[in-house]
Amino acid sequence: MSMEIILIVVFVAATLLGYKLINAVPSLLHTPLMSGMNALSGITLLGIIAVTALSDSVAGKLAGLVGIIAATINVVAGFGVTDRMLRMFRGEQQHKENGQ
Amino acid sequence: MSDTLYYIFSVLLSLGVLYGIRLMSKVKTAALGNRVSALCMLAAAAITLMRTDLSGSLPYIITGLAGGSLVSLLMTARAKMIQMPQIVGLLNGLGGLASLLAALLTVSSGAARSAFELTTSALALAVGTLTFSGSLVAAGKLHGQLPQKPLVYPGHSALTVFAALVMVALITLLPLSAHGNSLLLSLLLILAGLIFGWLFAIRVGGADMPITISLLNSTSGVAAAIAGMALGDILLVAVGGIVGASGLLLTQIMCRSMNRSLGSVIFGGSVHPAASPAATASLVRNPLSQASESGAAAQDEPIRPEGQHCETLCEDSASGGTAATPVPADAPAWLEKAQSVIIVPGYGMAISQAQEKVKLLLDTLQAAGKQVRFAIHPVAGRMPGHMNVLLAEVDIPYDLLCEMEDINRDFPSTDLAIVIGANDVINPAANTAQGTPIYGMPILNVSQAKRVIICNYDKKPGYAGVDNPLYEGGQHVLLLLGDAKDSLDVLLSNK
Numbered sequence: 001m002s003m004e005i006i007l008i009v010v011f012v013a014a015t016l017l018g019y020k021l022i023n024a025v026p027s028l029l030h031t032p033l034m035s036g037m038n039a040l041s042g043i044t045l046l047g048i049i050a051v052t053a054l055s056d057s058v059a060g061k062l063a064g065l066v067g068i069i070a071a072t073i074n075v076v077a078g079f080g081v082t083d084r085m086l087r088m089f090r091g092e093q094q095h096k097e098n099g100q
Numbered sequence: 101m102s103d104t105l106y107y108i109f110s111v112l113l114s115l116g117v118l119y120g121i122r123l124m125s126k127v128k129t130a131a132l133g134n135r136v137s138a139l140c141m142l143a144a145a146a147i148t149l150m151r152t153d154l155s156g157s158l159p160y161i162i163t164g165l166a167g168g169s170l171v172s173l174l175m176t177a178r179a180k181m182i183q184m185p186q187i188v189g190l191l192n193g194l195g196g197l198a199s200l201l202a203a204l205l206t207v208s209s210g211a212a213r214s215a216f217e218l219t220t221s222a223l224a225l226a227v228g229t230l231t232f233s234g235s236l237v238a239a240g241k242l243h244g245q246l247p248q249k250p251l252v253y254p255g256h257s258a259l260t261v262f263a264a265l266v267m268v269a270l271i272t273l274l275p276l277s278a279h280g281n282s283l284l285l286s287l288l289l290i291l292a293g294l295i296f297g298w299l300f301a302i303r304v305g306g307a308d309m310p311i312t313i314s315l316l317n318s319t320s321g322v323a324a325a326i327a328g329m330a331l332g333d334i335l336l337v338a339v340g341g342i343v344g345a346s347g348l349l350l351t352q353i354m355c356r357s358m359n360r361s362l363g364s365v366i367f368g369g370s371v372h373p374a375a376s377p378a379a380t381a382s383l384v385r386n387p388l389s390q391a392s393e394s395g396a397a398a399q400d401e402p403i404r405p406e407g408q409h410c411e412t413l414c415e416d417s418a419s420g421g422t423a424a425t426p427v428p429a430d431a432p433a434w435l436e437k438a439q440s441v442i443i444v445p446g447y448g449m450a451i452s453q454a455q456e457k458v459k460l461l462l463d464t465l466q467a468a469g470k471q472v473r474f475a476i477h478p479v480a481g482r483m484p485g486h487m488n489v490l491l492a493e494v495d496i497p498y499d500l501l502c503e504m505e506d507i508n509r510d511f512p513s514t515d516l517a518i519v520i521g522a523n524d525v526i527n528p529a530a531n532t533a534q535g536t537p538i539y540g541m542p543i544l545n546v547s548q549a550k551r552v553i554i555c556n557y558d559k560k561p562g563y564a565g566v567d568n569p570l571y572e573g574g575q576h577v578l579l580l581l582g583d584a585k586d587s588l589d590v591l592l593s594n595k
């Protein structure tokens with residue numbers, strides 16, 4: 001199997017699996033789900049690191065620098081705000097335990 | 101690191117991310133799930149740094165990673181929950197920017213040579229760019245820097261289609277052209293993508309925002325996946341695909357909850373002039389029939405025309421038999437008498453920042469031994485699940501937040517429904533006013549509650565522009581107009 005085919009198969013498989021799993025997330029959690037997924041889309045960080053390492057012009061490296069900053073913010077801030085949000089969700093049980 | 105080893109790592113990390121998502125389907129494990137995903141990403145970045153020859157660009161890469169992390173820490177600490185929609189929009193745009201730059205560098209450095217690599221680079225360039233400009237416009241609108249209302253230019257739809265066609269033409273041309281021309285073609289493609297993203301997002305307003313944000317979330321994942329194809333990076337393809345699927349799924353859910361087609365959101369044709377609900381009401385279904393059809397409620401309720409429906413309810417509920425129209429001063433007494441209460445929050449609550457007051461109301465009612473729940477419409481607010489986050493922030497237990505399908509059947513047996521800044525999602529005209537934008541949209545059936553208190557800013561129609569028959573009042577509907585915080589003070593006044 002050529003590399004192209006493998007990549008397309010992986011894409012389709014990941015899409016289908018993701019679709020199935022995400023369908024199980026209740027609408028209560030849709031905002032954190034979305035910001036978590038948003039953070040994951042920063043996976044493009046891997047790509048921009050690879051091409052920045054390859055580029056041999058200063059312009060290319062500067063473009064890479066901008067891309068790396070953007071992708072890093074996407075990933076780190078994305079997971080950060082998601083974590084903050086999820087820690088706010090507390091049930092009645094937890095409220096009682098905390099004496100509220 | 102050998103390619104085989106990298107494939108194995110890629111599969112493991114993709115499975116890790118999927119496991120993280122699985123954990124997110126339960127509130128109790130969701131925070132852990134998010135951390136599992138984050139850890140997988142960290143591992144992925146570390147592996148990439150190890151297997152790449154960084155020699156020439158090390159300072160740039162280190163600076164980028166350090167600078168980005170620093171900004172992120174500040175952003176995370178300062179983020180307010182009310183700003184979540186625009187933060188997600190902004191972050192999404194940054195992801196698009198990174199994908200677009202990755203694709204641009206792949207083309208310009210000559211790393212992409214085969215037709216497959218060039219085609220996927222061009223696609224990543226296009227999708228990344230439109231994600232970038234569309235997300236920034238959406239974030240600007242949500243943050244109030246751009247007009248919140250839909251902006252429609254002359255010939256807007258034609259321009260949008262034209263920009264899309266130019267993009268398709270350039271994507272086709274890029275792999276066919278000589279390497280010398282590819283940079284120029286890439287820059288033209290970026291220009292077309294920027295214009296398309298702008299045109300697409302600038303015409304979206306208000307209640308269509310959740311759909312737009314979900315869609316752009318999906319495209320940012322797709323852009324990453326396609327960039328991964330161009331680079332032959334299997335991990336990028338897998339994770340990008342997962343994100344693309346999640347965005348698409350949320351977009352579908354939002355479209356369904358709003359009775360909109362995706363095409364009409366992207367290419368316009370959104371808000372039609374609203375027909376008067378009163379004029380069409382007699383022709384069509386009444387508010388109860390839809391609930392019965394969906395099997396949600398009221399199988400034993402006789403089907404009644406709308407006007408009668410209101411009167412009957414009033415007779416049922418007007419204890420004491422006073423015929424006077426309720427006035428705001430009655431509100432605390434209504435609250436006093438109600439044993440079961442459903443609170444319906446909408447975007448107005450967010451604008452007024454009334455969540456703290458809502459929590460106070462909840463505490464007061466619960467202290468008096470009343471049953472209180474919240475009914476959350478799937479598109480209330482400016483992004484999917486927005487209301488839940490705002491209510492969780494003020495410590496309202498998530499067990500009390502009910503989804504529309506689960507709570508709609510309980511309205512007829514509820515003493516009092518309190519609407520706080522919601523309009524279209526409770527408008528009974530959605531069941532009756534054929535030809536209006538909201539016709540057929542599933543709504544929260546607050547009009548079936550024995551009594552309704554509506555705390556809205558004014559009686560203007562909501563985003564969809566359809567008059568709400570509930571505002572005409574009747575003995576079981578009480579309007580508290582003005583800022584939601586003040587209205588809640590009225591409700592709480594004699595407690």
